[in-house]
Every structure is written in structure tokens, then in C-alpha cells.
Amino acid sequence: MASSALNPAPLSAFDHLGPIEAFILHEAHLLDERRFTEWSELFTEDGYYWAPARAGQTSPLDEVSLFYDNRTAMATRLRRLGHPSIHSQIPPPTSVRLVSNLVIETHDHEMPACTVRSKFMMFEYRAGVPDGEQRIFGGTYRHRLVVVGSDYRIAWKQAVLANADGRFGALFTYF
Amino acid sequence: MSADAIDAAALVKSDRVHRRVYQDPAIFELEIERIFGRAWVYVGHVSQIPRDGDFVTTFIGREPVLFCRDSDGEVHVLRNRCPHRGAAVCNLPAGNTGRWFRCPYHGWTFQTDGRLHAVPVRNGYSPDFPLDPVEYGLAHVPRVAQYEGFTFASLAHDGAPFDLPPEMRACIDSMIERAPDKAIEVSGGVHKYQFRGNWKAQIENALDHYHPPFTHESTAADDGRQFVRRAGEPAGSPIVDRKARSRSRWDDAEAFAFSGGHGYEGPMPGAEAARGGEVFELYKAALLRSNPPARVEEILENELFHNAVFYPNMNLQLRALYVRVVRPVTVDFSEVNVYPIRLKGAPEEMFHSQIRFLNLTHAAASLIQTDDVEMFRRIEVGLRNEAPEWVLLARGLDSEHVHGSGLSCDGTGELAMRNQFKAWARYMVGEA
Numbered sequence: 001m002a003s004s005a006l007n008p009a010p011l012s013a014f015d016h017l018g019p020i021e022a023f024i025l026h027e028a029h030l031l032d033e034r035r036f037t038e039w040s041e042l043f044t045e046d047g048y049y050w051a052p053a054r055a056g057q058t059s060p061l062d063e064v065s066l067f068y069d070n071r072t073a074m075a076t077r078l079r080r081l082g083h084p085s086i087h088s089q090i091p092p093p094t095s096v097r098l099v100s101n102l103v104i105e106t107h108d109h110e111m112p113a114c115t116v117r118s119k120f121m122m123f124e125y126r127a128g129v130p131d132g133e134q135r136i137f138g139g140t141y142r143h144r145l146v147v148v149g150s151d152y153r154i155a156w157k158q159a160v161l162a163n164a165d166g167r168f169g170a171l172f173t174y175f
Numbered sequence: 176m177s178a179d180a181i182d183a184a185a186l187v188k189s190d191r192v193h194r195r196v197y198q199d200p201a202i203f204e205l206e207i208e209r210i211f212g213r214a215w216v217y218v219g220h221v222s223q224i225p226r227d228g229d230f231v232t233t234f235i236g237r238e239p240v241l242f243c244r245d246s247d248g249e250v251h252v253l254r255n256r257c258p259h260r261g262a263a264v265c266n267l268p269a270g271n272t273g274r275w276f277r278c279p280y281h282g283w284t285f286q287t288d289g290r291l292h293a294v295p296v297r298n299g300y301s302p303d304f305p306l307d308p309v310e311y312g313l314a315h316v317p318r319v320a321q322y323e324g325f326t327f328a329s330l331a332h333d334g335a336p337f338d339l340p341p342e343m344r345a346c347i348d349s350m351i352e353r354a355p356d357k358a359i360e361v362s363g364g365v366h367k368y369q370f371r372g373n374w375k376a377q378i379e380n381a382l383d384h385y386h387p388p389f390t391h392e393s394t395a396a397d398d399g400r401q402f403v404r405r406a407g408e409p410a411g412s413p414i415v416d417r418k419a420r421s422r423s424r425w426d427d428a429e430a431f432a433f434s435g436g437h438g439y440e441g442p443m444p445g446a447e448a449a450r451g452g453e454v455f456e457l458y459k460a461a462l463l464r465s466n467p468p469a470r471v472e473e474i475l476e477n478e479l480f481h482n483a484v485f486y487p488n489m490n491l492q493l494r495a496l497y498v499r500v501v502r503p504v505t506v507d508f509s510e511v512n513v514y515p516i517r518l519k520g521a522p523e524e525m526f527h528s529q530i531r532f533l534n535l536t537h538a539a540a541s542l543i544q545t546d547d548v549e550m551f552r553r554i555e556v557g558l559r560n561e562a563p564e565w566v567l568l569a570r571g572l573d574s575e576h577v578h579g580s581g582l583s584c585d586g587t588g589e590l591a592m593r594n595q596f597k598a599w600a601r602y603m604v605g606e607a
Contacts, residue, residue: 053366064364064365064530073531077535085392085393088545168540169548171545
């Protein structure tokens with residue numbers, strides 16, 4: 001597992017950002033590199049990814065979201081991303097995510113688990129005929145991290161775009 | 176090019192349309208005037224404004240309007256424009272305005288039925304300037320009509336009365352009868368997406384059962400089945416045809432077309448697959464409380480339609496349960512909203528799973544729409560070629576036959592598009 005190389009600090013160090021930041025930057029890097037399978041394996045078996053369709057949305061259950069994928073939905077989405085005839089990905093976009101302003105919002109040494117808030121900007125470019133399209137997304141990440149064995153795993157990741165309730169063209173990959 | 180110079184009838188033939196109907200800005204302007212300026216355009220469902228003072232801001236074509244409920248519970252469609260200096264009065268997608276709308280510019284207030292309530296420092300107007308509450312209120316869109324809460328409005332003072340074909344009313348009825356309380360509500364937020372392409376690409380695509388195995392090929396697993404799209408289904412629909420088949424499985428569900436450009440497609444292949452599971456059983460039990468058992472079996476086993484299009488701008492889907500609204504912005508840019516529909520009286524968990532699956536099928540990030548909007552964009556690019564001039568809509572002509580008040584043909588036929596353009600031409604030459 002990719003994250004094992006990150007050698008997380010002892011649990012008592014949830015208030016030390018270093019290894020947590022390294023993990024979150026690694027997670028963003030996997031998305032930039034479209035290493036989706038590795039990325040999805042960072043999640044716990046009951047983990048999920050959620051991008052609400054408006055800021056302040058409190059539940060993904062009774063209101064639509066841009067993304068709300070458990071591991072099953074992730075697997076379906078990723079199988080499609082690997083399909084040779086996924087027309088909206090011919091050619092696939094490239095993207096760069098910048099993550100900063102990390103803050104540990106809560107930590108629970110018993111679990112052990114912590115919730116980390118960060119800010120992100122994502123630049124995306126997709127070539128096309130006649131012109132390519134480039135877009136910028138930005139917002140707030142929240143990662144709920146747990147420790148499984150010697151690795152961090154993601155219990156959930158929430159990506160709230162600054163314009164979560166905006167109107168978008170096709171969104172291809174996770175923020 | 177002026178409107179008079181456009182010979183709209185010459186752009187539509189029985190089996191093809193001219194590329195200009197998707198490309199020409201002058202034709203788009205004429206559509207705004209003669210289709211969105213005259214037709215019964217879908218505005219919203221009354222369940223979106225349940226309380227007095229509730230409003231939703233929306234558009235009829237390019238004109239911003241308020242869909243609202245007044246202090247006596249009456250529903251109105253008002254122009255979102257202050258009669259004084261023209262500012263849009265409401266700037267939120269939806270909300271409750273209380274007893275009055277108030278223009279932020281000079282503070283004019285209006286009752287929730289549009290009538291002018293008060294003008295600040297009125298002494299600036301001479302006594303002979305009466306400020307009549309109706310003349311200087313928020314203007315009403317001339318004509319408003321409803322069927323089962325689905326509200327349509329026409330910007331034209333006169334024209335054909337609101338008259339949905341009986342088969343289209345049956346589509347709405349069949350959605351409502353799936354609700355144990357025999358009532359539905361628009362609830363659960365809205366999916367919003369946009370595309371570089373003409374609005375007609377979306378409204379045609381909703382009834383295009385020829386495209387799924389190709390456009391959506393990437394959603395099928397090796398066995399040709401799509402992912403499960405509804406809770407309780409043992410497997411997804413088989414969307415890809417085996418090569419040996421001489422006829423597409425999508426032909427089995429017929430296409431239906433009726434006057435006014437309206438139409439629907441029969442259910443997706445495999446819709447008959449047995450559903451099960453705890454939540455489905457709860458739903459079935461809820462239906463049994465309001466229906467005899469035989470009726471419940473009918474409701475669950477017979478899906479009347481997959482998508483139904485209420486021309487020019489709305490489509491209902493029975494399986495995923497939503498209302499989709501298309502808005503023309505420019506000749507090559509369009510916006511779409513998809514609102515979940517909740518079956519009242521059905522288990523909460525069923526609504527939750529419906530919302531979950533709707534994210535996968537109709538969000539801007541969904542597994543389905545992303546490839547559809549890619550095709551709408553490709554059409555916009557491809558049709559920049561001046562030749563060939565014509566876009567083919569000939570598929571299924573041979574299988575057309577009379578059905579009820581309209582026509583039917585094999586599911587992959589292009590009857591729906593031919594029928595939409597028949598209505599389009601009537602609007603565009605001023606006959607409807």
C-alpha cells in the first residue's frame with residue numbers, strides 16, 4: 001500500500017501535521033496522476049467520498065450531490081474511467097491540485113482518528129477539437145483519517161467547492 | 176438575417192433537418208420569439224412552493240420569472256422585473272419572501288400576487304399619476320396552466336389553449352400512481368449542468384434509444400449490462416446488443432409521438448427484472464395500503480415509459496424519478512436542471528437510494544450525462560461544416576404506425592425527433 005511508505009508518526013502525534021500533510025499531499029498527487037485504483041485503496045472499506053451540491057449541505061442522503069461515492073460506486077466509476085470507449089475522456093484531462101492551510105479540526109486518540117481541514121485549488125485542462133478547455137476549481141477539503149495497522153486510511157473525504165451550487169459542464173474526476 | 180428571411184418550413188423535411196436549425200443565431204432568435212415566446216413552457220411544480228410567500232426564480236426562454244405562491248395560496252408566474260426602473264426583484268434561486276416582494280433599488284413593495292403595495296415617498300408622483308396597483312405591479316405572465324401540479328406558462332396573450340395529449344397526461348398519472356399516497360413532490364435539491372451546444376440536442380437525446388449502447392458503452396460491464404440504477408434490482412439493464420442480433424433490444428420498447436412535439440419512449444430493456452430487498456418490500460407494503468394487490472402488481476411490473484418529453488423544455492423520467500428542464504441560452508450554449516421527484520408515502524430509504532443513484536446518472540459528474548454532453552458538444556463542432564447540409568432523422572420511418580392520438584415506431588427510431596421538428600416548424604412559421 002502506497003501510504004505505508006509514509007511511515008505515520010505515533011498516534012499521540014495527531015497534533016503534528018507533518019505525516020498527515022504528507023499523506024494528504026500524496027492522496028492529491030495520486031488523483032493528479034490518475035492512479036485511481038491506488039487512490040481508492042486509501043479509503044477504508046466503508047469509506048466514502050462526498051462533494052456536496054451546495055455549501056452548507058448537511059446530508060448526502062436526502063439531497064443530491066456532485067459526487068457521493070462509497071467504495072462500490074467508486075469501483076463502478078473507476079472501471080468506467082479505465083474503459084477504452086469513455087468518450088468524455090478522449091482525450092483525458094490533466095490536472096494539478098494544490099493543497100494548503102491544513103488544520104487538524106478534531107482528533108480522537110482513543111479511536112484513533114482525526115479530521116483535517118485544508119484548502120485546495122485544482123487546475124484542469126482537457127484538449128479537444130477545436131479548442132481545449134481549462135477550468136479552475138477551489139474549495140475546502142475535510143479528511144477523516146483513521147489509523148489501520150501502520151497506515152492512515154480515509155474514512156471519508158469531503159470536497160466542498162466554493163461554488164458547490166454552481167452549474168458545471170461535465171465533471172470528470174474527483175476533486 | 177431578419178426573421179422574415181428565414182423560411183423555417185424549408186429547413187424541415189420528413190426525414191431530415193437542415194444543419195442551420197442547430198447553428199444559425201438568427202434561427203435561435205426566432206426560436207426565442209416563436210417557441211419560447213409563445214408555447215406552453217414548463218415552469219415548475221407546485222410542490223416547490225408549498226407555503227404562502229414561497230418563490231422560485233426561473234426563466235421562460237431568456238426572460239426571468241418568479242414562480243410563487245401568494246398570501247391566499249394561489250400560484251402565480253410573475254415577471255422578475257420591477258415596474259419602476261427594471262431591476263430584478265429576486266436574486267435567490269428560491270426562498271420565502273413573507274408578505275411582500277421588495278425591490279432593492281428604490282424600495283417599491285409588491286404583494287405576493289404581484290400587486291403594487293407601496294411606493295416610498297410617494298409625494299414625488301403627482302396626484303394624476305395614479306400608480307395603479309395592477310398596472311404598476313409585478314407583471315403576470317399572460318397565461319398559466321397546470322396538470323397535476325406541473326405548471327406551464329405562455330408569454331403570449333393568445334394562442335392555442337393548454338392541451339396535453341391524453342397519452343402525455345397518462346405519463347404523469349403513471350408516475351403519481353407509483354406513490355403510495357398518490358402524490359409526488361419535487362424534493363432533494365437540483366443537479367445543474369451546462370453544455371456547449373444547442374438546446375434541441377438535449378431534448379432530442381431524452382428520446383433517443385439508438386444511442387445508449389454506443390454513447391454509454393463505457394457504463395457497461397463485460398456482460399453488456401449497465402451498473403444497477405435502482406435499489407433492489409439484482410442487476411443493471413443489458414444495454415449493449417450482442418453482435419448476432421439483427422434488431423436492437425432497444426427496439427422492443429417503442430417510441431411514441433403526439434401532437435405538439437410531445438412524446439415518450441417505452442421502458443429501458445430489463446426494466447422487468449424482478450426487484451427485491453427489504454426497502455422494496457416496505458415500498459410494496461405501502462402501495463398495498465392504498466391499492467388492491469392486483470393493481471400493485473400492475474404498477475410494479477408495467478413501466479409505461481422511460482423518458483417522456485413535454486415539448487419544448489421538459490422531460491420526466493419514470494425509473495430515476497426526476498423532472499429535467501432545458502434552458503436555451505444562446506444558439507450554442509444550454510443549461511439543464513434535473514430535480515428529483517419524491518413519491519409521497521414511499522419509505523425514506525427508497526428516496527435516499529433514489530438520490531444516490533441520481534448522482535451516478537444525472538449529476539454534472541455522473542457516469543451518464545458526461546458522455547451525453549460530450550455528444551452535444553461534438554454535434555455543435557461537427558455541424559460547423561457547411562456540407563453536408565442535412566442532418567438525418569430517417570430511422571424507423573418504415574415501422575411508423577398509428578397509436579392512440581399519435582404515432583409509434585420501433586424504439587431506436589427517430590420518430591420523436593421528426594415529431595419535435597413537426598411542432599418546431601409550426602411554431603416557427605407562426606401556425607402555433
